[in-house]
Amino acid sequence: MTVFEExxxxxxxxxxxxxEEIKELINAGKATFYIGFDPTADSLHVGHFMALCLMKRxxxxxxxxxxxxxxxxGMIGDPSGKSDMRKMLTxxxxxxxxxxxxxQMSRFIDFSDGKALVVNNADWLLDLNYVDVLRDxxxxxxxxxxxxxxxxxxxxxRGLTFLEFNYMIMQSYDFYKLYTDYGCNMQFGGDDQWANxxxxxxxxxxxxxxxxxxxxxxxxxxxxxxxxxxxxxGAVWLDxxxxxxxxxxxxxxxxxxxxxxxxxxxxxxxxxxxxxxxEKTMEGAQFNKAKELLAYEITKLVHGEEEADKALEAAKAxxxxxxxxxxxxxxxxxxxxxxxxxxxxxDLLVRCxxxxxxxxxxxxxxxxxxxxxxxxxxxxxxxxxxxxEVIIKKGKxxxxxxxxxx
Numbered sequence: 001m002t003v004f005e006e007x008x009x010x011x012x013x014x015x016x017x018x019x020e021e022i023k024e025l026i027n028a029g030k031a032t033f034y035i036g037f038d039p040t041a042d043s044l045h046v047g048h049f050m051a052l053c054l055m056k057r058x059x060x061x062x063x064x065x066x067x068x069x070x071x072x073x074g075m076i077g078d079p080s081g082k083s084d085m086r087k088m089l090t091x092x093x094x095x096x097x098x099x100x101x102x103x104q105m106s107r108f109i110d111f112s113d114g115k116a117l118v119v120n121n122a123d124w125l126l127d128l129n130y131v132d133v134l135r136d137x138x139x140x141x142x143x144x145x146x147x148x149x150x151x152x153x154x155x156x157x158r159g160l161t162f163l164e165f166n167y168m169i170m171q172s173y174d175f176y177k178l179y180t181d182y183g184c185n186m187q188f189g190g191d192d193q194w195a196n197x198x199x200x201x202x203x204x205x206x207x208x209x210x211x212x213x214x215x216x217x218x219x220x221x222x223x224x225x226x227x228x229x230x231x232x233x234g235a236v237w238l239d240x241x242x243x244x245x246x247x248x249x250x251x252x253x254x255x256x257x258x259x260x261x262x263x264x265x266x267x268x269x270x271x272x273x274x275x276x277x278x279e280k281t282m283e284g285a286q287f288n289k290a291k292e293l294l295a296y297e298i299t300k301l302v303h304g305e306e307e308a309d310k311a312l313e314a315a316k317a318x319x320x321x322x323x324x325x326x327x328x329x330x331x332x333x334x335x336x337x338x339x340x341x342x343x344x345x346x347d348l349l350v351r352c353x354x355x356x357x358x359x360x361x362x363x364x365x366x367x368x369x370x371x372x373x374x375x376x377x378x379x380x381x382x383x384x385x386x387x388x389e390v391i392i393k394k395g396k397x398x399x400x401x402x403x404x405x406x
Contacts, residue, residue, distance in 0.1 A: 001272075002027045003061040009272050010265040012054065014191040014216040017201055022213050025186065029062025033186035034178055036121075036171065036193075038070035039097030040089065043239035044104050046229030046251075049302070050220055050266060052108040054188060055116075057269075059109060065116045066184055067105055069098045072125030073170050094122075104238055107302065117182065121174050128173075137173055140206045141199065168199045175200030179212055191216040220266065223258035238302050245303040246329050249311035252295035254397060260290045268297040330401035333386060338404075342383035345370070352400050354392065369395055 004023040007013050016022050025031040035051045037044070044052070055065040074094045089097075102118050109116045175197075178184035187197050197214035204212040220228045229236050236251050237243040243251075255263055261282065264275045270293065278290055292312070300308035314328055331352045337343065343351070349361040349370070362380045364370050370377045371393040372384055384390060384402075392400045 003057065006272060007054075007057070009276075011262065012050075012217050012266055014218045015194050016215045017198070017213050018211075021211070022186065022215055025213070026058060026061065026063055031058065031063040031186045032066065032182060032184045033058065033063060033188055034066035034068045034175075034184050035188050036068040036070055036073070036174065037101055038074045039094050039101055040074060041235075041237075042097050042100045043237045043242050044101060045238060046236040047220070047227070049229075049238065049298075050217060051188070051190070052105065053267060053269075053301075054217055056108045059116060065109055066178060066182060067101075067109065067116070067118045068174060068178065069101055069118065069120045071095065071098050071120040071122030073121055073167065073174070098122075100239070119178070119182075121170075121177075124177050125170060125173070133169075133173075136207075137169060137176075137203065140203050141169060141172075168196050171196040172199035172203045175212065176203045176207060179204050179208070179210070184212075186213045186215065188215050188217060191219050218266070220263075223256055228255075228259070228263075240303060240307070244329055245299055245307040246311045246314055248302065249295045249299045249308070249315060250397065252298050253291050253315060255291060255294065257287045260287060260294055264290065264294050264297075268294065268301075270297055328391070328399055328401045330403060332403050332405050334405050338386055339383070341387045342385045345372075345377055345382050345384055346380055348384055348386075348392070348402070349394075352392065352402060354394050354398070354400055364394065 001009075002023075004027050022031075026033075035055060037048060037051075055067070059065050071094050074089060074097075098120055105111075105118065111118065171193075175184070175187050187200055189197055194214075194216050197216065201212045201214050204210055222228050235243075236248060238248075240248075252263070261275065261279050264270055264278075265272065278286070282290065292315075295315075296308050296312050299311050303311075333343070333351070337351075345365060346355075346358040346361040349355040349364070350358060355361040355364060361370075365377060365380045368376055368378060373391055374393070377384070386402060386404055390402045392402060394400070
């Protein structure tokens with residue numbers, strides 16, 4: 001099975017500028033391709049994960065990935081799929097985020113011996129002369145055509161700044177620059193990036209008379225059509241300091257029945273034939289088995305085998321008769337935080353990061369959603385005795401250990 005055929009069977013391909021050419025290039029290992037990452041935070045998140053997996057798959061087939069970090073475009077902000085203008089980040093914040101991204105990417109991509117590159121578009125975008133850009137690049141773009149693209153049409157009613165209007169031109173210039181400097185002949189990205197990617201292929205054709213190619217990967221949506229990778233606490237991050245390996249594992253362990261096979265296909269390296277066999281007999285307890293496999297495989301990719309083993313062990317222990325709290329998410333409290341050896345339940349839930357606010361905690365407590373050491377806690381004004389270790393259970397599947405610092 002060729003790499004292109006596998007991408008198709010896994011449901012990863014959305015739109016392609018020239019399917020036959022792209023197929024030939026990546027199957028032969030002759031594609032030098034790039035995917036862009038705007039450093040809007042200090043960690044990659046689940047939304048980036050599929051792109052990183054695609055880069056890994058294609059590199060394994062002999063193709064050369066370029067991870068383009070948007071130190072320049074990040075100062076503008078992509079309007080695609082956004083209803084409001086993004087918050088402006090300082091140059092220092094963007095540079096810090098870029099360094100964090102580089103470190104995380106090395107878990108997925110082999111950067112040794114020139115097998116892959118990390119480049120930052122700040123290296124060329126921030127030094128451009130405005131008049132030169134207008135003459136050399138701006139002349140290649142039709143405003144009429146740009147306004148037909150969905151990413152701009154959605155924003156026209158609420159207001160689109162000239163700053164954001166330039167994003168497509170900047171991203172297109174990136175592709176042109178990577179083509180001329182690194183021989184990059186292909187760009188991959190999320191399906192919401194299609195218009196920006198077409199801009200790049202057109203600019204290369206108009207300026208150089210050469211062909212370059214673009215391919216989008218399917219957006220990761222659940223069965224309800226919503227983007228995956230969010231919880232009530234916010235994004236699911238790849239940085240263990242922001243989303244612990246256990247919480248990361250639990251996110252995937254709790255995906256809907258209708259989404260587990262799709263996620264296994266798109267996000268793991270479990271052989272596609274094995275997943276297709278599972279799909280034929282998927283019912284009842286098989287769903288839980290598939291979710292456990294999904295959670296383990298993705299956690300192993302992101303955090304390593306040791307952390308995946310710990311998360312799996314902790315998850316199994318919590319649902320067994322002899323529950324172990326060894327690898328459970330935990331909070332250690334100072335004695336100075338307590339009043340008469342305890343803490344109000346609502347304060348405790350917020351302190352442990354189990355609820356974003358006291359009002360949300362009150363709702364959970366009054367609706368029987370909280371248990372302390374397996375006993376339902378229903379008094380929102382009550383205090384929890386913390387003289388010994390306690391286990392908080394939120395809903396059916398979230399467990400948290402609280403200890404007192406000795």
